[in-house]
Amino acid sequence: MxxxxxxxxxxxxxxxxxxxxxxxxxxxxxxxxxxxxxxxxTRVKSAVLSVLEAALEVSKLGTRxxxxxxxxxxxxxGCEIRYSLDLDGECATVWSAEPAREDPVVKTx
Numbered sequence: 001m002x003x004x005x006x007x008x009x010x011x012x013x014x015x016x017x018x019x020x021x022x023x024x025x026x027x028x029x030x031x032x033x034x035x036x037x038x039x040x041x042t043r044v045k046s047a048v049l050s051v052l053e054a055a056l057e058v059s060k061l062g063t064r065x066x067x068x069x070x071x072x073x074x075x076x077x078g079c080e081i082r083y084s085l086d087l088d089g090e091c092a093t094v095w096s097a098e099p100a101r102e103d104p105v106v107k108t109x
Contacts, residue, residue: 037077082098
């Protein structure tokens, strides 16, 4: 089940300069996990929206190489965020949020 908790490009802090309207959806499970830390839900939605908007801008060059079912991972505030992009639908879905695992091979900035 996916509930619509959209962040629209024109309303999101730092994204007002863009004309496109993109949505970020959260599954119920992801929403519950993100509400455990103050401000995390907003930061995750903003970060995913930034990735989506960048991908949409790149797609204007004629390439739509991101498959909408491709799992993507982002680290925000110590959480591993799994999400997918749908460039045709101009939206992203956050599927899960879990505490980030420390991998000795992968270094985060």
